Amino acid sequence: MEVDKGKGEAEETRKVAEADRDTVTLKSSDGKLFEVSKEAAARLSTVLAGMIAGGSIDDNGTDLKQIGSEALENVVDYCNKHANSIPSAALISSSISFNTAPFKEPEEWERKFVDRLSHDALFDLVEAANFLGMERLLDVTCHKISEMMKGKSPDQIREVFNIKNDYTKEELEEIRQELAWAFYDD
Amino acid sequence: MAEEDEADHINKLPDDVLVGILSLLPYKNAVQTSSVSRRWEPLLAQLPSLMFSMSEMGTHSEPRVQSMERTLRRRCRRHDVAVQTLNLTFRKDDAMECRYAGEFIALANAQKLLVQVSCDRALTDAGDWSLELPPATTELLLLPHWYAVRQPRIHGASVDTLRSLTLDGLTVLGQEFLHTPMPSLEDLYIGNCTLPVSIEITSDAMPRLMHLDIVDVSVMTRGTTKAGISVLAGGELRTLRMSGRRCSSLEPPSDTEWFLLPASFSASFTSYSCFRLRAPRLRVFEWRCCYADEVHIESVGLLSDVAVEIATGRMPRTWQEESEFVSVEHRDKLMSDILLGLMPGLRPRSWQNRHVQRKLQRSKQGRKSCTWKTRTERRKPALRQL
Numbered sequence: 001m002e003v004d005k006g007k008g009e010a011e012e013t014r015k016v017a018e019a020d021r022d023t024v025t026l027k028s029s030d031g032k033l034f035e036v037s038k039e040a041a042a043r044l045s046t047v048l049a050g051m052i053a054g055g056s057i058d059d060n061g062t063d064l065k066q067i068g069s070e071a072l073e074n075v076v077d078y079c080n081k082h083a084n085s086i087p088s089a090a091l092i093s094s095s096i097s098f099n100t101a102p103f104k105e106p107e108e109w110e111r112k113f114v115d116r117l118s119h120d121a122l123f124d125l126v127e128a129a130n131f132l133g134m135e136r137l138l139d140v141t142c143h144k145i146s147e148m149m150k151g152k153s154p155d156q157i158r159e160v161f162n163i164k165n166d167y168t169k170e171e172l173e174e175i176r177q178e179l180a181w182a183f184y185d186d
Numbered sequence: 187m188a189e190e191d192e193a194d195h196i197n198k199l200p201d202d203v204l205v206g207i208l209s210l211l212p213y214k215n216a217v218q219t220s221s222v223s224r225r226w227e228p229l230l231a232q233l234p235s236l237m238f239s240m241s242e243m244g245t246h247s248e249p250r251v252q253s254m255e256r257t258l259r260r261r262c263r264r265h266d267v268a269v270q271t272l273n274l275t276f277r278k279d280d281a282m283e284c285r286y287a288g289e290f291i292a293l294a295n296a297q298k299l300l301v302q303v304s305c306d307r308a309l310t311d312a313g314d315w316s317l318e319l320p321p322a323t324t325e326l327l328l329l330p331h332w333y334a335v336r337q338p339r340i341h342g343a344s345v346d347t348l349r350s351l352t353l354d355g356l357t358v359l360g361q362e363f364l365h366t367p368m369p370s371l372e373d374l375y376i377g378n379c380t381l382p383v384s385i386e387i388t389s390d391a392m393p394r395l396m397h398l399d400i401v402d403v404s405v406m407t408r409g410t411t412k413a414g415i416s417v418l419a420g421g422e423l424r425t426l427r428m429s430g431r432r433c434s435s436l437e438p439p440s441d442t443e444w445f446l447l448p449a450s451f452s453a454s455f456t457s458y459s460c461f462r463l464r465a466p467r468l469r470v471f472e473w474r475c476c477y478a479d480e481v482h483i484e485s486v487g488l489l490s491d492v493a494v495e496i497a498t499g500r501m502p503r504t505w506q507e508e509s510e511f512v513s514v515e516h517r518d519k520l521m522s523d524i525l526l527g528l529m530p531g532l533r534p535r536s537w538q539n540r541h542v543q544r545k546l547q548r549s550k551q552g553r554k555s556c557t558w559k560t561r562t563e564r565r566k567p568a569l570r571q572l
Contacts, residue, residue, distance in 0.1 A: 139206075158223075182217035
């Protein structure tokens with residue numbers, strides 16, 4: 001699977017001449033190295049763009065202590081896939097023409113990309129995307145989570161996402177009264 | 187895996203990400219979801235877009251609307267997070283809902299206001315009403331659900347600063363609405379309305395209008411109504427798009443669509459009595475599947491984009507209407523009236539010829555060469571100048 005590509009490539013391309021590199025090396029919290037296209041990283045992540053522009057990219061692996069290797073692998077994988085997908089150009093141009101761009105539906109490959117993730121991996125990826133300022137990846141992952149919530153009752157949502165109900169029975173009843181209109185059946 | 191670890195998942199996400207997730211849900215669903223735990227409840231007050239449907243599937247109850255009001259009041263306690271969008275649906279023929287609607291609109295003070303108004307379908311006139319715009323509103327979308335719903339008299343703090351207005355829905359559009367002075371209005375979209383009389387859009391009412399879209403606007407079928415459209419714009423109007431989408435398809439509508447066309451109010455195929463245009467700095471002109479007995483284009487600017495699409499043949503109609511045909515002569519007259527209006531110096535020698543394909547080089551400064559094709563044997567000839 002393509003998932004493993006990031007790692008393998010990382011090992012090989014690290015040996016490429018330091019000067020004039022068109023990739024950057026990122027290091028996860030557990031010390032694994034990943035290679036990602038400089039152009040894609042700068043385009044998709046405001047934080048990485050800032051680091052590249054500010055020269056704070058370490059050729060031996062820029063430390064991203066907040067991101068585990070699995071999440072970082074997914075980030076790198078997303079960047080590579082995004083760079084290869086043709087409609088990405090359309091995506092960029094359309095976001096320019098509608099400057100208050102509303103959320104744009106995930107494309108087919110983005111949907112597949114998040115669909116194959118486990119719960120753990122999905123939430124780790126949301127965190128990583130949020131940390132790295134990757135707006136599109138954040139949108140796509142949040143969209144996936146909202147899809148998982150859509151049409152579910154609060155009880156079902158607590159169960160799916162392991163949210164602890166910290167209300168008393170009375171409080172809960174009061175809230176339901178307060179928000180009664182939203183609990184009406186259609 | 188231990189349950190404690192699993193519980194970590196969604197709770198470790200920061201508030202703004204959770205707000206982002208909630209705002210992707212339908213509002214009602216998001217409101218329900220906010221009751222999952224103490225941490226989630228306050229997030230409700232940060233959602234940018236609110237949607238309240240007072241009458242849903244025939245439900246009608248004041249306690250329900252009051253509960254919406256409480257939700258809205260809670261939302262508005264967070265003054266630091268302005269409401270971006272309020273989408274409100276209510277019934278015009280229900281005094282209770284109308285009363286609350288005004289209050290909701292004022293409370294939310296949304297930047298973008300969507301007002302969806304329905305009424306009993308047996309009604310033919312739901313009466314006058316007015317809409318007070320709150321100070322923050324710059325974008326208004328009026329979406330009437332039935333012909334009996336008139337356009338409101340728009341007033342209030344932000345009429346003078348309103349930038350964008352959409353009137354889209356089944357409604358009978360009178361001239362009065364378009365005479366409302368809206369000095370800052372830049373975008374006007376009129377869709378799906380039906381005209382009992384001619385309308386005019388003028389620079390007196392909308393001096394700063396830049397973009398005008400008139401989409402699927404038909405003429406009432408009652409009696410022998412004849413109605414035209416005049417656009418007498420000031421120097422700001424840049425784009426004008428007229429289109430009748432229903433007729434732009436080569437396929438006839440399905441049986442269901444025939445059935446749904448409300449024949450007494452709206453015609454499926456419309457020919458305006460007259461179309462008049464004055465827009466001295468117009469740059470984009472689009473005319474798709476619209477018909478007019480007469481076209482008078484007095485002035486346009488240096489055009490950068492033109493599309494004209496008209497068809498001949500039998501036109502879609504509702505079952506009460508007589509068949510309408512657009513003859514080759516009618517189409518050619520319309521096409522040449524439009525072209526001559528847009529390019530006053532035009533003198534094509536072989537205008538009437540079949541299979542005409544010409545290239546026209548215009549020497550005037552700034553104008554590029556343009557190409558047009560007319561193929562009279564085709565049902566839908568098209569002209570484009572890019």
